[in-house]
Amino acid sequence: GESVGLHLPTLSVQEGDNSIINCAYSNSASDYFIWYKQESGKGPQFIIDIRSNMDKRQGQRVTVLLNKTVKHLSLQIAATQPGDSAVYFCAENGDSSYKLIFGSGTRLLVRP
Amino acid sequence: DVKVTQSSRYLVKRTGEKVFLECVQDMDHENMFWYRQDPGLGLRLIYFSYDVKMKEKGDIPEGYSVSREKKERFSLILESASTNQTSMYLCASSRSKGSGKLFFGSGTQLSVL
Numbered sequence: 073g074e075s076v077g078l079h080l081p082t083l084s085v086q087e088g089d090n091s092i093i094n095c096a097y098s099n100s101a102s103d104y105f106i107w108y109k110q111e112s113g114k115g116p117q118f119i120i121d122i123r124s125n126m127d128k129r130q131g132q133r134v135t136v137l138l139n140k141t142v143k144h145l146s147l148q149i150a151a152t153q154p155g156d157s158a159v160y161f162c163a164e165n166g167d168s169s170y171k172l173i174f175g176s177g178t179r180l181l182v183r184p
Numbered sequence: 185d186v187k188v189t190q191s192s193r194y195l196v197k198r199t200g201e202k203v204f205l206e207c208v209q210d211m212d213h214e215n216m217f218w219y220r221q222d223p224g225l226g227l228r229l230i231y232f233s234y235d236v237k238m239k240e241k242g243d244i245p246e247g248y249s250v251s252r253e254k255k256e257r258f259s260l261i262l263e264s265a266s267t268n269q270t271s272m273y274l275c276a277s278s279r280s281k282g283s284g285k286l287f288f289g290s291g292t293q294l295s296v297l
Contacts, residue, residue: 114290115274115276115291116274116286117288161227170234170282174226174227
């Protein structure tokens with residue numbers, strides 16, 4: 073069935089290191105992918121997106137990589153900071169123009 | 185910045201009560217959404233609306249209804265609350281069709297006793 077999944081439910085990294093959060097998707101019709109960050113007590117916040125005609129997109133300290141061959145999406149955070157501690161969700165659009173399919177989330181813990 | 189405001193941060197209701205969750209956005213967005221968030225299940229779409237007075241079922245609409253009488257306001261209604269509707273409810277909006285950039289409110293934690 074259609075699903076978006078994450079390999080690691082919890083990721084712990086040392087402050088200053090790079091973080092990589094992975095996501096697998098199964099809907100071949102998806103052509104748009106988004107990463108959201110949810111801090112404690114807040115709603116999810118858009119981080120970065122990528123369309124299927126690209127395999128890499130960079131933002132400020134974040135990079136999203138898309139591998140359509142194996143249906144894999146990753147979020148890389150450079151020089152991870154304590155403020156990056158949050159739950160990260162990947163999402164895909166499936167075959168809908170309106171609806172997003174969210175993964176179950178990965179918690180990122182940054183050790184001082 | 186876009187602001188999506190949910191009327192209550194915490195709500196406690198009793199089984200069988202009718203519950204209204206209100207959401208207002210201030211950026212003239214066309215689309216509005218209601219999600220529920222449960223541990224380990226991520227975000228699941230309940231209902232969405234792409235225009236005033238229009239609504240579409242999401243993935244888990246059972247036990248819920250919605251109302252969108254004005255563009256900026258989207259209400260979620262639990263006709264008869266049940267304990268399995270205890271959850272975090274998140275409202276979101278997006279500019280237009282095809283926009284995956286959702287702006288979320290801070291959520292309403294609903295407990296049904």
